[in-house]
Amino acid sequence: MPKDFLKDAEDFYDVVVIGSGLAGLTSANILARAGHRVLLLEHHYQLGGMATWFKRKGGHIFDISLHGFPIGMIKSCRKYWTAEIADSIVQLKGIRFENPQFSLRTTFDREDFTRLLTQKFQVDLATVQRFFDTARSMNFYDDQSRTTRQLFDEFFPGRSDVVRLLMEPITYANGSTLDDPAITYGIVFSNFMSKGVYTFEGGTDKLVSQMKAEMEHNGVDLRIRCLVEKIELTRDRRAAAVVVNGRRIRCRAVVSNANLKATIFQLVGAEHLASDFVEEARAVRLNNSSCQVYMALKPGVGFDDCGDLLFHSEHSGFDAEALLSRQISSRTFSFYYPRTRPGSDRYLIVSSTNANYRDWAELSEDEYIASKADLIDSTLNCLEQYVPGVRDKLDHAEASTPRTFQHYTRHLHGASFGTKFEGLKVSKELPQQAPGLFHAGSVGIIMSGWLGAVNYGVIIANDVDKYLMQAPA
Numbered sequence: 001m002p003k004d005f006l007k008d009a010e011d012f013y014d015v016v017v018i019g020s021g022l023a024g025l026t027s028a029n030i031l032a033r034a035g036h037r038v039l040l041l042e043h044h045y046q047l048g049g050m051a052t053w054f055k056r057k058g059g060h061i062f063d064i065s066l067h068g069f070p071i072g073m074i075k076s077c078r079k080y081w082t083a084e085i086a087d088s089i090v091q092l093k094g095i096r097f098e099n100p101q102f103s104l105r106t107t108f109d110r111e112d113f114t115r116l117l118t119q120k121f122q123v124d125l126a127t128v129q130r131f132f133d134t135a136r137s138m139n140f141y142d143d144q145s146r147t148t149r150q151l152f153d154e155f156f157p158g159r160s161d162v163v164r165l166l167m168e169p170i171t172y173a174n175g176s177t178l179d180d181p182a183i184t185y186g187i188v189f190s191n192f193m194s195k196g197v198y199t200f201e202g203g204t205d206k207l208v209s210q211m212k213a214e215m216e217h218n219g220v221d222l223r224i225r226c227l228v229e230k231i232e233l234t235r236d237r238r239a240a241a242v243v244v245n246g247r248r249i250r251c252r253a254v255v256s257n258a259n260l261k262a263t264i265f266q267l268v269g270a271e272h273l274a275s276d277f278v279e280e281a282r283a284v285r286l287n288n289s290s291c292q293v294y295m296a297l298k299p300g301v302g303f304d305d306c307g308d309l310l311f312h313s314e315h316s317g318f319d320a321e322a323l324l325s326r327q328i329s330s331r332t333f334s335f336y337y338p339r340t341r342p343g344s345d346r347y348l349i350v351s352s353t354n355a356n357y358r359d360w361a362e363l364s365e366d367e368y369i370a371s372k373a374d375l376i377d378s379t380l381n382c383l384e385q386y387v388p389g390v391r392d393k394l395d396h397a398e399a400s401t402p403r404t405f406q407h408y409t410r411h412l413h414g415a416s417f418g419t420k421f422e423g424l425k426v427s428k429e430l431p432q433q434a435p436g437l438f439h440a441g442s443v444g445i446i447m448s449g450w451l452g453a454v455n456y457g458v459i460i461a462n463d464v465d466k467y468l469m470q471a472p473a
């Protein structure tokens with residue numbers, strides 16, 4: 001008999017959360033804490049969504065998306081998770097840029113960027129301060145037609161080196177480009193600039209196990225290996241049930257943490273929603289995906305201080321298309337030292353590059369394997385300049401691609417950061433179209449990344465709570 005992963009699950013819950021990404025986990029935790037009966041369904045064998053990890057022979061543990069997030073995570077984790085989780089968040093001070101235009105190290109905060117922009121890049125202080133103040137004051141309700149390109153043209157005309165310093169890390173962090181609304185840049189950039197870049201000491205496995213314990217304490221019914229196939233609406237389009245592993249479970253509200261377009265077109269079905277809303281949802285663009293190379297050195301073998309995050313590029317200037325190209329000219333290296341997991345003796349390196357799904361989707365199996373091998377090889381060649389003799393020190397290397405992300409997280413086209421900006425409106429309007437059906441997850445650029453996902457999970461949990469209080473039981 002196959003194992004029943006829904007054994008002893010109830011037939012009815014107040015809320016069913018589909019997906020255990022950081023937004024789904026946060027929504028589930030808050031709603032359970034408020035006293036609602038919550039069922040969380042995850043198709044993978046592990047919780048966390050993109051905030052996950054994997055183990056390999058020899059005791060190596062790789063984090064998938066633990067490269068860095070803004071300080072706001074400390075406050076959000078303290079308030080909506082636990083003090084223990086918040087207390088493990090520590091700063092990463094070694095951010096590095098190596099490219100044909102400049103070579104520098106920074107703590108990636110306003111003070112240090114002001115120093116760099118005025119002293120190294122010779123921009124006058126008043127312009128720098130005005131730029132920071134403008135970026136900081138941007139919010140969701142501002143003019144959305146101004147692009148990031150226009151913002152930079154206003155403050156730093158003709159300065160591709162300055163644009164690169166300001167934009168390259170944000171493009172890596174959330175896939176945004178110069179043609180996206182300037183507010184997406186302003187909000188995310190300012191979040192980082194307020195106090196720099198942070199990480200979770202102890203690794204994603206520790207974080208997710210602490211989150212799991214907290215959710216169990218609050219009474220969330222957590223189920224892994226449970227693939228939701230369908231969200232059922234009543235005739236008047238209210239969320240009524242989900243079908244999961246072939247079983248129907250009724251509920252008063254659904255929070256989908258699955259990809260926005262997958263939620264609308266695969267789980268609900270366009271035929272159940274108003275046609276103008278469906279058209280708007282169809283027009284939402286997915287964000288890009290990424291490739292990574294995971295490299296572990298032999299136990300106890302290390303490297304000198306390389307910084308924590310290194311934005312490496314061989315491209316002459318900042319170019320978002322070049323960052324996505326399979327002809328890789330730019331990579332972000334994350335260097336993990338034993339202090340990442342206190343008590344460990346392991347040094348690991350993860351190289352990330354943004355990528356287009358289409359460049360990987362149509363490769364034959366042989367081409368795919370060869371392309372992954374080539375990605376590993378070219379990455380090691382590049383890494384040699386920062387970690388001399390890296391091939392001799394290496395114990396394990398493997399690559400992931402947009403296909404990997406699609407497989408594990410079910411994001412259409414392996415989108416690493418949800419959708420482009422227009423997706424946020426569609427996500428927020430879903431409950432007006434189908435009362436009781438909510439979406440919480442990477443969307444609209446500003447609601448992606450660890451902090452964006454957690455905070456969007458909080459916003460949606462509050463909306464669900466209000467809905468449950470008002471809707472008839």
Ligand SMILES: Cc1cc2nc3c(=O)[nH]c(=O)nc-3n(C[C@H](O)[C@H](O)[C@H](O)COP(=O)(O)OP(=O)(O)OC[C@H]3O[C@@H](n4cnc5c(N)ncnc54)[C@H](O)[C@@H]3O)c2cc1C
Pocket residue numbers: 018019020021022023024041042043044047048049050051064065066067068069173226227228229257258259290292352405408409410411416417440441442443448449450451453
């Ligand atoms: C390579 C990489 C590096 C990154 N690095 C960083 C970083 O350094 N800092 C940062 O802040 N952010 C980073 N991010 C982005 C960040 O990890 C994500 O934005 C965030 O974790 C997404 O959370 P989410 O709540 O949107 O859900 P996701 O993580 O997308 O999870 C959605 C979950 O829903 C599940 N699911 C989907 N469909 C179903 C279904 N039908 N039934 C059941 N379950 C389903 C999936 O299996 C998945 O677990 C990175 C992302 C990637 C890919």
